[in-house]
Amino acid sequence: MKRISAAVALTAVGALVISGCAADGGGNSGDDSGLVEGSSITAAWNQAFFSMNGNTSFGNATANNNINYLVLDGFNYYNNTPELVQNTSFGSYELVSEDPLTVTYTVNEGMNWSDGTPIDAADLMLYWAAESRALDTPDFDPNDFIDPETGEFTEAFPADVVFFDSGATPTSGLGLVSETPVIGEDGRSVTITYDQPFVDWELTFATMGEMLPAHIVAKKALGLDDNEEAKTALLDAIENADDAALAPISAFWNSGFNFTEMPDDPELVTASGPYMISDYVADQFVTLTANPEYNGDNAPSIEEITIRFIPDPLAAVQALENGEVDIIQPQATADITTALDGIDGITVDTSLGGTYEHVDLQFDLGKNPENIFSNPLVREAFMKTIPRQEIVTSLIEPIIGDDAIVRNSQIFVPGAEGYDESVAANGSDAYADVDIAGAQALLAQSGITDTSVCILYASNNPRRVNEFALIQASANQAGFNVTDCGSEEWGGLLGTPGAYDAALFGWQSTSLGVTNSLPTFETGGINNLNSYSSPAVDEIVSKLNVEFDEQKKIDLQIDLDTQLWADFYGVTIFQFPEVTAISDRVTNVTSSILAPTVFWNAWDWEVTDAGAEE
Template identity: 25%
Template sequence: MRQPRSRAVRLIGVLAAGTLAAGLAAGCSSKNQVPSIGYAVDATIATYNGGSTLGASTGSTAVFGRVVTGFFYTGPEGQQVADTDFGTAKEVPGDVQTIQYRLNPDGVYSDGVPTSCDDLVLAWASRSGRFTKPGERGPIPLFDAASTAGYADIERVDCQPGSRDATVVFRPDRRYSAWRNLFTAGELMPAHVAARVANVPNVVSALQSGDPNALGRVAEFWNTGWNIGAGNLDLTRFPSSGPYRIESFSAKDGLVLVANERWWGNKPATGRIMVWPKNIDLKSKVGDSAAGVVDIGAGSVKDLNLDGFRVQNVPGRGVEQLVLATGGVFGSADLRRAFALCVPRQALFDKLGKVPDAPKTGLGSGPLNAHIVQQDSLFYPSVTGAAGKFAGGDVGAATQAVAASKTANPTIRIGYLRPDERRAQTVAMITEACKPAGITVVDAGAPDFTPSQLTEGKVDAVLGSTASAPGPAGSRSGVAATSALRTGSGLNFGRFGNGRYDAITDQLAADDNSTTQLNLLTEAENLLWAELPSIPLFASPRTIAFGGGLQNGVAAPNQAGSGWNMDRWVLKR
């Protein structure tokens, strides 16, 4: 069972890197293999739990995709790829959508506990949205899930505690066409750890009994028990189901991953990966020749010298955008419209979003004129009509919209995670463009910025990628982009709510008829350009660089990051 994925990874590596990779391999044959590789990526390391709001909005899957594995992972083109090392998943024919999952019989966590269907039950429970507690304005979710997309459509997960098999049965009135986005790498968490810390026999029985105290303890741990702070980690909470496991983490040295001795697949080609997140001094790491792989936002690090690296500047699957509050100064749709009219989207693309050798059509070919439809989608040319008036810099129309909003001297605070040279320039250009319309823009970027500050009213807009992530983001399926504007979604930091949009997304997820999809996407984009919960700018440009002597590096400008196949990396010097 293990061979197909490993062979696929090697094949993708050869296809993507072409003769260059082969030349590197031949040229390095007489050199010594370096025992550890430095990986610089502009995600932030905040939690092990990629399915939580914190995990999805900080880029956990770009860091832990080869530590916490699942039935599928995001490949270099943003597509979902089956990971048969972990297990198999197949759709069963029938009137009710049913998926059979079978975990690899050799699967075992690094702490010696076998993988089991309990992990699927925990993932479903935490992401389904059906477990709630009383709140001032009605029931609120027990679990702080990034999104309930797909999981909310599941009727039940049939699982005997400790079993390798699970049957996932969807509601009779629902189908979820993107089911390969469920139970994936970075999001399928170790249920036995949650059960132990929450003091329940197992997650399955806790859910079956419906004991609110037990469920509350499980949810509390799921929400925060895997968070990673500045202090020493209790590594018993962080067992691995992949080729690497955590050895240590510190704010100074970053994350150290080492080969997982209990991994049942092909052993990692390099025994140690040093992961340096966004707040590490990347210039010094590159200058000291410590970095072997760099995957960051293009232009985000000023004067970064990548001589000696094989550098690619490519448009990413993530959407560089402004996510707006729907309360406070932006409680008025007129003021959101005024801001969108003055934001210089075309000029921002020309100066900051356009990669060298940009394609004439498709991803990265111009400003992004859709919120949830990607530029290389066949539907894209047909759904972008409403974006026409928002090329940017229309001071007259923006001034009229400010007056219509009845907001005197509006001030807009734009937050983003510093340091980030490109985003600082983005805010500076918006500031100058909107000033003549009477809108004051404040740069609220900070080294400790989180998108939740938008929800808390500390800023009025977030400048980031899909789902407000600071670094790697986006996928071909676009689930996170759609979910980030859905009522009640954890990733909906601006708290936008529109019942018609929610209904459209539900139907899009279930009906793959192309005519229906086109009509629904057109309606959704018209609605979003009218309501403006966010302002799309361009496909987030990524700089991905592989050091001299680095073999099997394959760029992945999406939510998985270029560490998607880090267990195949070899560095020879």
């Protein structure tokens, strides 16, 4: 869940991420066709890349993770079934003990970063330190050091503080691994021991798209030149809990991989996956080139993939029709589906995806001087004004017809086991229709004098512009003064104190784990962007983390869903319709309901004979 083609039922580790002939699902499975030199294709995405670290509160966005997935290798990934695939050509993991929960992760011998440096225990240990936050300075609050204009940390961030911005909490995931891992004698493995059982343990450690090069982090943070010396210094810092070294290491891990054009320092794009970033022109495109050091099973056929950033869906369709791009997955509108119907030489798939639209309300640190949504009466009033059915009827139904429905759960996907039962119990029916009179009464009762609500959304996304206009018109009837905080840089601003009062965006599922959505709602979770904190919710989360019984998991999720609606957390609106259009000059392209959707098997893509003849 920061910073979003076949319809399947999902249960709602990893976190959600902020949105935007078939392959066999397991890499190229011994396919010996090899890399086709000089081959290239272009795909389009609706938001520009801005960070090679998708594990921070700033960088956790689909626009980043689509690319990071292809440049950073890991222990497993989801195919488009969807099912979890162990990436055994990269490494392996073994459940050593269930009590205490103990797992050993081993990187295969001969796996290297793109600069030739071996991938080994130093990389695994940095991943643990960052994703567990076990070595962080206690009780440090970073909110005073976030730039409200960009969402990034300011230069005033204290240099002596150890703070990894991964959103780890001590109640879930690697936050439960407080004991420093044990490095194996081979120097390529670590054994981690959990403080208590964790139901989604298989999804917590270095899945594809996540693990950064430890030697690069240590070189930049500690002013070193030699790769092996840097790795040794990093391991010493972690194993000795050396705050003086860990402070700059954590600071570089947090921000050192943020860039919006090709960095001057080529070491910042050091890769371990089948591709590496070879070019980046600000706001225009990122080019990925086959990584010559990659020797895993997911070796690519196409030498170069360029991802163009085209926020306007109709412009993406036009680029596809003109032959400027080969693959698009734009936000779907009726105009988009109509336009695609008129193009020859393409394949189009339209279905429900794994992303859902919603409105978050800032419980604290909003833009309104009275911190308007800290008041539950105002939250309830605003929720009553959001025209959910009108949005679905006017913007989504023309695309997918009867499949367009209002989503009435914060936790369950429509059609998933538990969804109907939860909707019947969770209290979402109170917001089935707009209630202006009810909102006016609550607003008057609240005592709020400044009713301004600034909504953050993607200002360059036509559908979001229309949604904002509908919400603004409805809420203003009840006495709110809805203002426009729309921005093309909306993704980096999510969670930034003082930047907005409400946010309109999508969460995209990254896994099938039962804990997938929990970092959005638990206190301090990486996707908790609105300062929401509920002891009741935290208690449910702690139970879900250790519950292995399937029916009890569903019951707990229903309890969680009910509590979120009772707290006036915000409203869900709809499940995204997903449109994928593919030129006939590229084959083996299929989409997954989970992130990274259409990019999940880019290593299997091939340029067709038709493409070669052009």
